[in-house]
Structure formats: C-alpha cells, structure tokens
C-alpha cells in the first residue's frame with residue numbers, strides 16, 4: 003500500500019515506537035493521520051504537522067480498554083470526517099507482569115475490540131469497502147521472554163488473532179498482518195516487573211544484548227505497510243525486516 007494520499011488511524015501513535023513510526027508515515031504523505039492514544043502530547047502532534055504540512059494530523063484521546071460501543075462511537079466521528087479509512091494500526095501495549103488483567107486487557111483484548119469495532123465500517127458483508135489492519139505484536143509472541151510470561155502470552159494471543167484475521171479476509175474484505183519488533187530502545191523496556199518477581203533484573207539482562215533504535219524499527223514498519231502483504235508475520239529486529247514463515251503443526255482443514 004502506498005502511504006501517499008491514504009487515510010490512516012494509528013492507535014498508540016505517540017509512544018516510543020509509535021512516534022518515530024508516525025514521523026516516517028507523515029514523511030510519506032498520507033492524506034490523514036489520525037492518532038488515537040491515551041497519552042496526550044500536543045507538542046508531538048505539532049511536530050508531526052510541521053514535518054509535512056500537506057498531511058492532516060489529528061488526535062483523539064482513546065483508551066483501548068473501553069467497551070466496543072465506545073470505540074464504535076469514536077470511529078463514527080472519524081469516518082464522518084474522513085469518509086474512508088485505508089489502514090488501522092493497533093499499537094497499544096504495556097509491559098508489567100504485576101498487572102496481569104490490565105496486560106491482557108490492553109495488549110490482547112484492546113487489539114481485538116478495536117478491530118471488532120472497525121469491522122462495522124469495513125466488513126464487505128455489510129456493504130463495506132474492506133480495509134487493512136496492522137497489529138503490533140512482538141517477537142515474544144514467537145518465543146516468550148519467559149520471565150514476563152503474561153506479556154509474552156498476550157503478544158502471542160494478538161499474533162494468533164492477527165493470523166486468523168488474515169485467513170478471514172476472503173469473507174470480510176479486511177486484510178491483516180503483524181508487526182513484531184525485537185527489543186527496541188523505548189521507555190517500555192527500561193524497567194519493568196517480571197511475573198511474581200521471578201527475575202527482578204529482567205530488563206537489565208535483556209539490554210545487555212543487541213537492540214535496535216525506534217528509528218530503525220519505524221523505517222522497517224513503513225516498508226511493511228508498503229508491502230501490504232495479507233497474513234505476513236514481519237519481524238522488525240536489529241534494523242532488519244524479516245518475513246517469518248510460521249510452522250504449521252496442525253490444520254483444521256476448514
């Protein structure tokens with residue numbers, strides 16, 4: 003998908019990975035970039051507008067843990083303004099294995115509910131035009147960082163959900179792919195709690211190994227958007243964009 007002249011909704015577009023990705027997206031000249039996030043950062047919004055004045059950048063406060071009906075109401079406002087939306091990026095995530103319910107609510111349920119809400123506007127069975135969903139999951143969805151099993155499992159769940167969305171595209175008209183960053187230097191990874199404090203130094207131990215910058219991640223994120231491959235499992239790690247071949251161990255045959 004060429005980003006130029008498209009309408010993009012980016013949930014969590016102001017975070018560490020999100021803001022650098024928003025910058026790279028704006029440079030590619032979409033018509034609209036609508037950022038939904040629970041953190042307000044008017045300075046960042048102003049900076050994005052200044053990067054490319056031809057792009058209309060708007061912000062709406064949004065918490066992915068709200069009921070689907072509330073998300074639908076917000077999307078109604080956005081669609082009324084934009085008329086069409088080409089890409090939804092779901093990027094919200096927290097990393098704190100002391101917050102079990104909230105981790106699942108944000109990282110998994112939040113992704114599912116935001117996706118479910120936009121289907122009201124996109125599902126071709128309802129006369130919708132279809133659309134594209136990019137879900138930010140994680141390499142921990144492939145193989146866990148086992149000291150944060152709740153976080154890792156929430157990312158595995160989001161990855162599985164995204165893979166299913168892609169298989170349903172022939173019914174819904176909505177395609178999907180996952181964005182799976184490796185360890186990227188953002189506030190999220192500096193200090194966080196392991197499950198039951200099994201490893202109080204998990205963050206330090208991780209950061210002793212090679213990592214990538216948010217800019218490297220963002221530049222590969224844009225390449226994945228442009229590739230627009232339904233069902234792709236993209237690994238964005240150490241500055242590389244790697245297509246992952248998922249090993250099939252069982253098939254439902256339906």
Ligand SMILES: NC(=O)c1ccc[n+]([C@@H]2O[C@H](COP(=O)([O-])OP(=O)(O)OC[C@H]3O[C@@H](n4cnc5c(N)ncnc54)[C@H](O)[C@@H]3O)[C@@H](O)[C@H]2O)c1
Pocket residue numbers: 013014015016017018019020038039040041064065066067093094095096108138139140141182183184185186187188189190191
């Ligand atoms: N940093 C990494 O190494 C890494 C690796 C793989 C995946 N990820 C994922 O990338 C995404 C961005 O992470 P980051 O490293 O930039 O961290 P970050 O903490 O800088 O960004 C997290 C983003 O999610 C938003 N968010 C959190 N809870 C929310 C909620 N309830 N409703 C709406 N938005 C909410 C935050 O406002 C922020 O924009 C997350 O989903 C994270 O799990 C990060």
Ligand SMILES: CCCCCCO
Pocket residue numbers: 097139140141142147150157183184185186190191204205208
């Ligand atoms: C444990 C640090 C991992 C950062 C987020 C990976 O998805």
